[in-house]
Amino acid sequence: MLKEDVVESIGEAGLLLPTRIKAALAANDRLKLRLSVVQAAIQHAEHPKRGALDLSREQAAAGLREAWMDEMLASAARGGEMVFLPGLPLLCRGAAADLAAMAKALGEGEAASALRQRAAHWVEWLDAVQDESLSNEDVARLTRGDRDHGDGVHLVVMDMHKQLNRVAAALASEEVDGAHTWNLAAPDRALVAAFMRGLHRTAGLKFDHPGLDTAATRDGARLLLQNDIGTNDAHVLVMHVADLNITLTYSDLHQSRFEFFRELLAAQGASWSVVEPRVTPGLNMGAAYFVGTASFACADADGVARTLQEVGARIVFLIDWNRARKRLQLFVSKPAAIAVLNAAAALEVGHMAWLKAGGEKLMYSVMQAVGDGIFRLGDRLDGVLGETAAQQFLVDALALASRALLDGRPLAQIEDETRVLLTRQLRDWASEFELAGEHAAYCHELAMALRDLLAHGGGAREAAAAALRAKNWERRADDLVEQGRAAAKRHQRWGQFAHLLALADDVADELEEAIYLLALIVEEHEDALRHGVRQALQPLAEGVLEACENYVKALALAATLSHGAEMDSSDAFLDATWRVVLAERACDEQLRAARRLILKELSKAAEMTLAGDLAGTIERASDALMVASFALREVVLARTGAVA
Structure with a gap:
């Protein structure tokens, strides 16, 4: 009899929950990898000339390296309404076991019970897969992200992951500078604290927007850190720390924001895997989303702490990034808008204050207020100031909004100060x-x-x-x-x-x-x-x-x-x-x-x-x-x- 069985038999199953949560988080990583392998294999079957996708970094990050994965990625083929996926029964057995591991850690209550029932259904479905081919309908059942067309393995994984985060937060045995943690080893606390120092350095720039909750636990030889970033299901950041190596897995609906984050981490020596876009029906309106794994090889323990701190400090700039980019593109080109957001992140002023102060409405108001017929209806800033000057003005406007809101200045004062800023820019331009x-x-x-x-x-x-x-x-x-x-x-x-x-x-x-x-x-x-x-x-x-x-x-x-x-x-x-x-x-x-x-x-x-x-x-x-x-x-x- 296993020790877990003994504990459960005497009515203390709650003591198993931290261990089960650790196992469930690891199972979640493996499930995401398995589903990624299926999606990548199907893409290869649809477009065989593109070659097989290399998921070796993701396999290493999930601690899962099996021969059938490489074979499936290389040899998948389509025949009519069926897709041939060599090694599919092995994938399904492993996915069933991982679903069962996640279901054990869902806690109590009606929501957890309903999730366990859904998971049990899909465990049974996965265990029944015997062939190495799937119909289009079964592919949808495995990878579906659209709730309007019924349940699926991918959907239940996402929902269990949410519940798992809630259980982990409620379970936390201690808090380290605001991070929910459990089962940490003594050296882990300093590393979690380093990450949280960076997070707190810039967290105020999100103002009242939800997000940035952090959880940490030890999983065998690795420290596991997870940050929820914001509220989107597909926007995930997970870090594993083992000795002097850090592995970061990041997924994002928006390719431009993914590239923005890659650029933010470049100064920290991030080495990214190259992963093709992935498509899940119903997710991101059917468009591609992006997943990548970054590795950091640190020289010493201080380097590990510094890297964790700097990564933590940059996460806030991902929140509502795409909304800010779209608003800025009303005034400058897309590359210039992204350059503005890069500069605002480098200055650690961000874009949330500018959005809260009115964003495009603030800009239109000050453009109208400068008078003298300089701006007409439909004008962009770069059409009047030129791209370089318009870009610099917007960086200055974002910095002004951040300082003003952090100082508690009223919105009307921010508008007045932005108008002065634009007037000064126009004065420099006008001669x-x-x-x-x-x-x-x-x-x-x-x-x-x-x-x-x-x-x-x-x-x-x-x-x-x-x-x-x-x-x-x-x-x-x-x-x-x-x-x-x-x-x-x-x-x-x-x-x-x-x-x-x-x-x-x-x-x-x-x-x-x-x-x-x-x-x-x-x-x-x-x-x-x-x-x-x-x-x-x-x-x-x-x-x-x-x-x-x-x-x-x-x-x-x-x-x-x-x-x-x-x-x-x-x-x-x-x-x-x-x-x-x-x-x-x-x-x-x-x-x-x-x-x-x-x-x-x-x-x-x-x-x-x-x-x-x-x-x-x-x-x-x-x-x-x-x-x-x-x-x-x-x-x-x-x-x-x-x-x-």
């Missing part, structure tokens, strides 16, 4: 010459980078890094052009500036292309930059830089002319614009000289083509600078009449 000057600054950075790369050389790595920086600068310059275009739609005075910015953007495009070509030559055709060729290209780059510096100077002087400056300033402005023209003419001559030298020095077609393209691209940047300089003169003439 035409400042916007043109900022754009010119990016052109100047590009021109200097090109000159330096030609003058000082460097290897492929340095050239590739320069090309990456150049692409970033060119994109930021594009954002400024979009701001100018958006402003021109609302304010007539911006029309000429929008045109000027569009012309000047050709400078940024040509310079970025030149740096890219130069990096390509350095990486693939170093011989194209023989000593003489490099020397011939350097004056071209110097000429473009000189033209760019005079264009920047002309813009700075034009800003003073627009406010009525003296004649000396007008002369200096004219001199700067003409120096741009003179530099362009010099570049024409330098291009001809460079072409002659390229023909003389190089013989291979690819090298001649690339070197010639590079020289031509640099010269076109000088052409674009001259065109922008003439456009700037027209702007000043139209605005002030100071230049005749």
